[in-house]
Amino acid sequence: MSQPKFRHSLLALAIASVVSFPAYAQAQDEQEQQAEENGKLERIEVTARRKTESLQEVPVSVSSFGAGDLEQLGVEDITELQQRIPNATIQVSRGTNSTLTAYIRGVGQQDPLWGFEPGVGVYIDDVYIARPQGAVLEVFDLERIEVLRGPQGTLYGKNTIGGALKYVTKELTGYNELSLQGTVGSYNQRDIKISGQTALTDNFFVGGAVASLQRDGFGEYVNTGDENYNKDLLTYRLSAKWLLSDTMDLKFSYDKTEDESNSKGAHRLLTSSVTGQEPYEDVYDSNTAMPVDNLVETEGASLVFNWDINAEWDFKSVTASREGYTDTNIDFNATGEPIFMVPAIYEDEQFTQEFQLSYTNNYNFDFVGGVYYYDGEACGVFGTVLPMYLAAFGGVTVDNGGCVQTESLAVYGQGNYRFNDDLTLTIGGRYTSDEKEADVFRYTYLGVHYINRAGLDTPYDPNEVIDTFGQPFSVNSNFNSQGDWSRFSPHVALNYDLSDDVMIYGSYSNGFKSGGVDMRGDKSLNPTIDEPYDPEIVDTFEIGMKSELLDGRMRLNSAIFYSDYQDMQVTVQRVVESGISSQVLNAGESTVKGFEVETVFAATDTLNFTAMLGYIDAEFDSVVYEEPATGETTDVTDAWSFQNTPELTYNLGMNKTFEMESGQVVWSANYAFRDDTQMFEAPSPLDQESYGLLNTSVVWYSVNGQWNVGLHAKNLTDEEYRVGGYNFGPTFGDDAVVAYYGDPRTFSLSVGYKF
Template sequence: MSITLALLLAAQTDAATAPPTPQAEPAPAQVVVGASAPGAPTRTEEDVQRSSAAADVVVTARRRSEQVQNVPIPISVVGVKELDNTGSFNVARLQQLQPTLQFYSTNPRNSSVNIRGLGAPLGLTNDGIDQGVGVYIDQVYLSRVAAATLDFLDVQQIETLRGPQGTLYGKNTVAGAISITSKPPSFTFEGRAEVTAGNLAFKQAKASISGPLSDTVAVRLGMSTTDRRGTIYNVRTGTNVNSQDNLGVRAALLWKASDALNVTLSGDYSRQDPDCCAQIFVRVGTTQRALNRQFDALAAALNYEPPSRNAFDRVTDLDAQLQARNVLGGVSLRGELQLGEGTLTSVTAWRFWDWLPANDRDFTGLPITTLSQNPTRQDQYTQEFRYAGEGNGFNYVAGLFAFYQDIHTTGTQRQGTAASRWLINPPANGCTASPTALACDPSVLDGLTASNDIRLKNFSGAVFGKLNWDVTDQVTLSPGVRLNYDDKVGSYVSIVRDAQGNLVPYSGGTARQAAQRDAIQPQAFEGEAYRAWNVTYDVTASYKPSRDILLYGTYAHTFKSGGLNLNGVPVVNGVVQTQLAQIAPEKVDHFEIGAKSQFWDRRITLNITGFWTQIEDYQAVVNNQSTSTLRGYLANAGKVRVRGVEADFSVRPSERLNLYVNAAITDGRYVDFKNAPCPPELSGGPAAPVGSAGGPAGVPGAQSPVVCDISGQWLPGISRAAFSYGGEYNVPAALFGQQGQAYLGIDANSRTKFSSNASRSIYTDINGYTLANLRAGYRTDSGVNVFGWVRNVFDNNYYEVLATTPGNTGLIAGNVGDPRTYGVTIGASF
């Protein structure tokens, strides 16, 4: 932590002979309206209801304070008032306000944040690859998407930048960045508290306080806690699962060392410990597996029936332990020195992540897989130096970035008493006639245990810069470049033992051991390394014909780092396919044109963006259809393409009324993916000759192709059309002698059908849906706000994620979205 302070103090000493540069006082906190926020009050929080003109929202997307309408980047901005009013306390809720943002999660670790459908492959998280969407909190890059599942802590503003961000930000990200800015310590004493109660025993409390410790030191403390009963009832245990149990605290200390130097030390700790996460029975889709080995026949052989075949009954009978303890935290030291005609910034940070899960990976109430967990510990260290300067007719950002990550995962999978009958091909004459057959002997797989040891050491370093050159008063050219080096070294070791502790060999052995190996395949590769240099560059041209109109176009050539398959790779005839251990980097070409505009004395904001992104060697999840610890590995698709149009509109005709509509039309497809995994309806049968298309889909016993050509199919997770819209109306009112406003607000989002499987399946498309939310309340001029709210007003049934399950039995499991919820919130600030 001494790096930041020592270097900045040294720089300040060197600059002491130069004329001092006065440091501007921080601007008042801006609230969000305009292009991408729900209807909201304008101007600063202090001036919230005094004007009908649209606010000039200030962002730091280009590492300097600018009005958002003057930045030639598509940016969605949400402030603290919008987060509170709409109940958007994490990224999962935030996506309902921003149609180009997608968030999918089956548990905190297996979460993905995508922008325009790009970022991370939909499916099980693989630690060996980078994220395509960068999440930053107070300029510190977070390498784990698990952070996105936690509650926002004392947030001032969230900026979502769409498109590649490699020449302005520390970590290269090909799809965009989410930059979260916390409220800074204040030299004016202030505080805020809010409590919420609702159905499903929902309880949430948030509080913060800030003030001076001296003339040069200020402190800020914040906390948040959320608790809610689970939405799924487990008839086996008599408990509600998929609950919420979040706790977060944050502290920040600001030292104004001089008129030119500010130093901020901050630390945070967040913990989730819910009874979670159950994926429940959704449907059965027929595969090409033999009929007696599909779900219904296997369940009948074991006298099993799910508690309900309607997922929206919200019941399950999962018999394995469920746990999703997720702990993140860290410390950062940020120094900002006014040096010459610019600002030198240093950000030094350490962060940790502890993940302690337990899952039911057979997705049934049968003792097939009785233990499935991959507890993980990560430490990451980052250092960024950045100088934002300006000259006559130009300004620029130049930076150095270093990132180091150390991950250690120790996983366990254990089979139970029903595993043999479920996983091994039974004799033709049945178990009654052949009770000693392997499938009929529970002891063959009962107690079979895989112990995994997975390690990754990941270094990334970069030099980057961006220039904004004012060619004329109206035309600006903005080229940028980045030189990046990645060095990843990893290993994957899976040792399998039977119930007596005997090792299961990688190949050969007895028929019993071969059956055990088919259930859980031992494998190992160590010291696998990926090392590469890459160059990123982009250029933006912008034209500002008038104060309230900005036109721009961008081309970016960028990449997502290659990586390692740390979920394991296939084993063929006892040989570990180590040639699949490395994943090639994605090569990205991105084109974008846009217009930002305001009309009617800035009461109307209309921003439109068109984009075209194509990626070669797209990193996709390939699902292995066996019931082994290898549940999915990574492969490179030949080429994908995402294109679309986005429009953000808001209007504030008066102080009483504001409205907004955000829309995204997106077309995401595999352009070339000829060797893709096949969907379940084309899997599980005897192997077809190489190159053959196999037999009819979903016909038991038909031949299954070795690979499938899915060129032209949808990319997963992308709706063709998505919208968010809403507004708020208020009237002046007095209550108990307090002047204020009564208000009614609505926010809603709609999306069309999307695929939930890497290879689109007839069983895993998710139908489109609309979610509408209402709020009504009263707020005073003195800072009190009381309102009632309803989320999912019409109690619509919808799926968040659907997933194929191991073994080609045809079982489809999934996550159902929240039902209607309602409650009351009381908040006060001073």
Template sequence: MIARFLLLASVAGTSIITPSVFAQEAAPSAADGVEQTNARGDVIIVTARRRQETAQEVPLAISVIRGDSIEATGNFNVVKLQQLAPTLQVYTTNPRNTSVNIRGLGVPFGLTSDGFEQGVGIYVDDVYNSRVAAATFDFLDVAQVEVLRGPQGTLYGKNTTAGAINITTNQPTFDFEGRAELTVGNLNYKQAKAAISGPLSDTVAARIAVAATSRRGTLYNTTTDRWINEQDNLGIRGQLLFKPNDNFSVTLSGDYSKQDPECCGTVFVRVGRTQRALTRQYDALVDAINAANPGRNYAASRNPYDRLTDLDSSLSAGNKIGGVSAKVKWDIGPGTLTSVTAWRFWDWKPENDRDFTGLSVVSKSQNPSQQDQYSQEFRYNYESQKIDFVVGLFGFKQRIDTQGTEQQGADAVKWSLAPSTDPANPYNRPEVLAGLTATNTQYLKSTSAALFGQLSWKVTDALTIQPGARLNYDKKSGFYERIVTNGAGQVISCTPAPASGTDLAAQCGVYQPQVSAPSDSAWNFTYDFNVNYKVARDILAYATYAKSFKTLGINQNGLPLNADNTVNYDAGTVKPESVNHFEVGLKTQFWDRRATFNLSAFRTEIKNFQATVNGGQFGTVRGYLANAEKVRSQGIEADFKVVASERFTAYANGAYTDAKYKKFTNAPCPPELSGGTSQPADATPDYSQPGVPGALSPRQCDISGQDLPGVSKWAFSYGAEYNIPVTLLAKEGQVYLGVDGNYRSHWNSNASPSIYTEVKGYALTNFRAGFRGEGFDLFGWVRNAFDVNYIDNLQVAPGNTGLIAGTPGDPRTWGGTIKFSF
């Protein structure tokens, strides 16, 4: 891994075409109020430990990405951030179903449930965003992003077992300043940003920022004759700072973001044989539907990279995100008291095509949600010559309401029912399932409170011991009700079980009424211990052990069924995760601090890992939580950056991550071992006939030893910049050239790894060139310059038909940007 890493570093170091991915200077945001200039190299101020210090002084693995670096590389939201931080994995099928993981851990990969907590905390100006979907907004006037790896529960309000993404925005200033930015590109890409800040009086300053982004979609829907998976984003943020003196300040903030694209569609990727009867697998089902509709001759494009789809259901990814907060800081002697009060909302209005085809199998699928969250954090930071500490109290309350509708279409009988030649059989009567509708009503109430703290004892000038602890209480209660109506609008009941072969039996095999009200609460005590030693002025070694947890979960989206088709109420709650984390690291600077090299090695073991599993059929819930007995993630990470001169900078980062299910004996089976008649309940599972139609299917699979989904073993990012001073059009400035890139090795996108959902590794390369001077920057850019074909995500279509759908990554894009500031 080190050899590969150093090779990339040397490649970057000899490149003369580079981007300003990491700024040469490290001027902190205006809110820092600290002058940080160092002609010899890079000094970056962070607040990872709730106090200002340089990144090299923090004894934990941390990636710091400046706002101008994010803009330069086109990574304008959390989803794109992984291109700059190799240890970060972000996968999305739509804003709600977004997984943000660090080192392979955080959010269970797959369909999202409101009933669990995320393991990667996302904070914007100290405000916790409880759902990943509520943090998919465009970065707006961002000063810096810190990606902290490993458990952070003794420093941050909400417990996080895998890490935290700490986003800091630019703050109001008492000096008048402003900036504007305009970008245009192919695919009708347009992005405009503006921010202005200044004093309203001697004690009051204000800042307002706006951004709008639009882009044509990347997939063409032949059914609707329009491009889909577009971008249509608008955001605004306003801040008001009251600072009567140097010891006291109040910052009021408000923000609102709106996304309204026609999104998020998929394309046909492949068909993989399952154990379902061959007449009930994808190709045979399409043939049967075509035969029942003379002249139809349905056929999907089988090349995912021609970017053609034929989805026939309405698509939408309407997303409204916003909130207000009040941050009070009061310096009291040697310490600072901070209060952060916040309310945030998230309004999600989706429409999906759940069968992933142009056939009318599922004609409607939508689950709009509304979230309100309230949080209050009190924190006291104390600093002295020998002792530093932070102690905090955190309270959190959340409610999420969801109203779901899913409806069967005219082709559902041929897709979901066993073939029959009897004209009276439901299989030959489309009206039996057409219009069959499941209406879901659900809510989640979540309450959390915590007392946390961390102490730094400077035993000597070189040795520091740093213990931390957290006491946490969580309570969750939910409600789920599914009402099923037939095509005539009549409510149906599946109790007692209807006679086989009847219309009602066919309907109950697709949707069953269900009511559940899971509820649980738990106390947890966790702690961590860090020892760090300054070997020399610019060499810091550290070791950390953390005992952490992820709180209990509840299955909020409905419960799976037992073998006798009854509801499995035992699956209503999910045990908390128990986490043991070990890490050692080395942080170094050399060559008069022009070069930085950091290395970390980690091992994280989790008992009762909360995994998302899938039922497979339309008639069961699509995804629910279950506990895997044990998971382990271990690896090595390296970060290198060099400021060779005012003319040249370069960086290269690498990560090796080995994340596995150490023990998961009752996992759902992958599609190649699903769909057939179940093996006897007392039989030893037989895995010897994957993809054999008609073979008996195991009731569950032992996937112990297999890789966690969504994790590439190898990931790299690199970049550099070379500039030349010139005078152009009477303007003094720099002409610069840049390159940045990233690589990820293959990974699997199914909770139980499947031979059909293996995503190939890929490498992306971006170039840019421009001219910048005092107060302006003009450059052209090309992203995915070599037009690499790659897949962002693969999904297994429900029904065990063998259909695999996916989302191709962005093709080559190009454009130009102009920025002004004063």
């Protein structure tokens, strides 16, 4: 085994990372070795356009993060990428442990209710993940993570109008590999990760990985003694690859994640008018009147067939299925008194099939196109338990549930034509046809009822709910709704090489997020709630530059973008006598514009600096909606602002390597800043002021490359920062204004060994 060498390119983090740091490899091709000897940045490869290309040759805003780089920094899950990507919000959703909230350039989806579509598409390898539950993916057994910014409607389809996040797992090579890593840290963190692969025959490879991630809570439920913000997660992945011939291979993959962390308790921002409880000094402490049991399970399987037909044509088939289950409790009041409680169950399943054909003539033209089919069902039920309201009747319970069935078919294609060595034209398009059918029920019962998990064969059958709770006092909703939409999403780009080291490009991209039905709809309050809401549409124009300067020691990439955002879907919830009234608005017209700059500079052979800057100006041009109860129109154009979209984001990082007889020590540090952030469209007490996070890592790598020991410190200044919350104001006799927070200061020590 050769001695590891420090890669000055810092692989993925050379693009948008907060720090740049080393990657180690047992073998490097001649190009990479020459780059290192000359002190230059190495080539970074991405698959943003469904083929392998150099990052510097792709006229798309994309960031790529290598597995070794993320592990070196101690990155635990994909939400930590938020610090490293301009104009992005990637974090755990309010009141959950593993549900993802993702926004890029002002576009996303905060509400994780079944039936709502994400605005940033998440992919594991080539498989689209339709639901945000369980989408906070852990960093293990991966090759890289790519994040594409801006609409990706042509190659990645609907629901990627903000961008796409691609989690690429480690490829099976047939080599004998085994890696072990153990981590201990603050709050009794104790993680174990094991991965490996081997060849059973000359043409049949198998691999697997498992991770057990445990941590005590950052706080506690004071009134019960249970842990709050703890972690109890097990995830594993199995794969097999069969080389059918020199031109064909078949790969099977299976993954499963089980998260049994406690439900997450919120921090009250106001003193309770019912109990007199004041906000706790520790923002991670809470109270609850509900059980803290919580379960999120996700699993999926895929079968990928590759066929190199000849030197010019390639064929790929991706067949996949996934399913998820969530059983959770949210205490919106967080006082310990049963005032405003919501137990909930979500279930989903999906089947996808993609056929893809690619062509290249090695001269001036290449093309990729295909057909994509999606069939999915998302179901759920939640109860709003209000025992202090209508006390004479022993309380009130409102049960809301149903299913939404989605079927989608798309045809797409994109080609690149090179007029000469310097000028390339890209033209693509995707036609998508979407059909949805939803069943929604909403019943009000006198008395306090909890969802009987054991008594319901499915969590969404209204007949079984009635059998369990008896006849409802009021039927607020019980309707079926159907909708269908079709859309052609074009893409055009022109890129020109000013020199061997500088490329400029201009592009236009269109994308849409599917329409749907409000699964919280209360027809007794809004007679038209059964009518589907429309899709969102985004048209984005972008001008960018990708360059390598100073004889290959500096990489500087930048982009300016302008987006016309139409029919933005906004969920508005109001407090009414019987609970919470919901309405999904297509909120008029919006304009989003801004710029992004990412750079890495190898100052010396052992010292590197990185910087990232993102600026965004997102404004509503017109938002006028009708009040269901009165029919009056309300203009909130000047009152609303974009949620989860800070105007300024930046980070600065450095990386220094020290040579030792025993190996190498790499010290890295970074500071990541986020501007003021509004949690919802309307201003609220939850809004987060600007803050910055300071992180540092010191990692030792042995001479033979087998051992590594890393010490990681995150949020060194112990900043308190909100990542979500609920703002219902005076609700059922008390103020339900509660917040959820990002991680406090933590330290961890990791030891890894590779056979």
